[in-house]
Structures are given as C-alpha cells and as structure tokens.
Amino acid sequence: MMAYLVFLGPPGAGKGTYAKRIQEITGIPHISTGDIFREIVKKENDELGKKIKEIMERGELVPDELVNEVVKRRLSEKDCEKGFILDGYPRTVAQAQFLEDFLDSQEKKITAAILFEVPEEVVVQRLTSRRICPKCGRIYNLLSLPPKEDELCDDCKVKLIQRDDDKEETVRHRYKVYLEKTEPVIEYYENKGLLKRVDGTIGIDNVVSKVLEIIRWSGK
Numbered sequence: 001m002m003a004y005l006v007f008l009g010p011p012g013a014g015k016g017t018y019a020k021r022i023q024e025i026t027g028i029p030h031i032s033t034g035d036i037f038r039e040i041v042k043k044e045n046d047e048l049g050k051k052i053k054e055i056m057e058r059g060e061l062v063p064d065e066l067v068n069e070v071v072k073r074r075l076s077e078k079d080c081e082k083g084f085i086l087d088g089y090p091r092t093v094a095q096a097q098f099l100e101d102f103l104d105s106q107e108k109k110i111t112a113a114i115l116f117e118v119p120e121e122v123v124v125q126r127l128t129s130r131r132i133c134p135k136c137g138r139i140y141n142l143l144s145l146p147p148k149e150d151e152l153c154d155d156c157k158v159k160l161i162q163r164d165d166d167k168e169e170t171v172r173h174r175y176k177v178y179l180e181k182t183e184p185v186i187e188y189y190e191n192k193g194l195l196k197r198v199d200g201t202i203g204i205d206n207v208v209s210k211v212l213e214i215i216r217w218s219g220k
C-alpha cells in the first residue's frame, strides 16, 4: 500500500494516534513536523537546525521557506518511498503549494487530504480531561485513559496535574486559532478535489477503518 496523505484537524482530534495506527498497518511513515522540529534543534552540527533554534528562541515563527526545507529533507529519506502521512504540515497555502511542487518534481501527487472533524465542545472535553504525572511525565485522560486510582499516577502514586495548555480557556483559544489558520488550507484541497472529511468522534477503530478505505479507494 502506498499513499501521500495530509492529515488536518483541530488539536485533540487524534491525528497523531490515527497516523501511528495507519503506519503500523500499512508501513506508510507518520511524519510529524512537531517531532522533526524537536529532533532538529537537538542536533549539534546541523546548520538548518541551528538557524531554526535561534528563531524559536527569539520566540518568532519559523518562516515558510525554512519549514519547507525541513519537510523536503525529511520526505527525501528512504522510508518515504512508501509515501507519507503528514501531521502538522502544511499549515499555510504557501506550504501546500510548495508540497505540491515538490511532489510534482518527483512525479508524485497527494492521494488525499483528510480532515478529522471534531466539534469544539468535544475537543474541550477531551483536552481538559488530560492529566500528566509531574514526576514521570506519563499522560492520562480522565475519560479515555484514566489512572487506576483517582487522579494518582499508576507508577509514582503522586497526584496528577493539568498542564496550562489543557486548561479550558487555552483549549478554546487554540481551537479558534486552528479554524482561522486552517480554513484556507482546507479550501485549497477542497478546490483540488482532494479533501476527504472524516467524523473524528466515532472512535479510533472506526476512524482508522475510514482512513484505510480512503487510501484503498484513492489508490485505484
């Protein structure tokens, strides 16, 4: 199985979870730009990484052309011969255009851009239920992945905490920002007939089945 996929959806939609499952089933690699950036700034002798680190440390947004360069480099690695599942990219129309040109140059094209639709209230419920162990960093969810004992880490037995990122006000803000920023990218793929909408509230197994269906159907 081979596919060039873009995953779109709000924070808390579960994009990373779905991508990992699809990777396990199909071998198509999950490319998370968040992970790539965390990796690249850790490397000592990477010129591109150094540049990006400086920008991030100044608290500025990494410009499109650098993000594009990082993604291009990653997509040129050998495991991407089977395709890829992009998670966290493209975030702008300029990035989407770059991705298309890059694939064109290799005589490839996007199989589908899959939009996981999850209403704001569901996102708020999911993310505000998230708790983390302050000692070992293990992540729980009071709804879907609760600790054995009430709000205590299974391993450390210390009280779980909520990160600022997962507080209701922040979650609602992130959702709003997501809608504003992603709308043009959604439109871009819709205009090209590549957008597939998947209901992100039907449970992980059902969502994964839908995505597999899309891959099979689009591959023909």
Ligand SMILES: [Zn+2]
Pocket: 133, 134, 135, 136, 137, 138, 153, 154, 155, 156, 157, 158
């Ligand atoms: Zn712990």
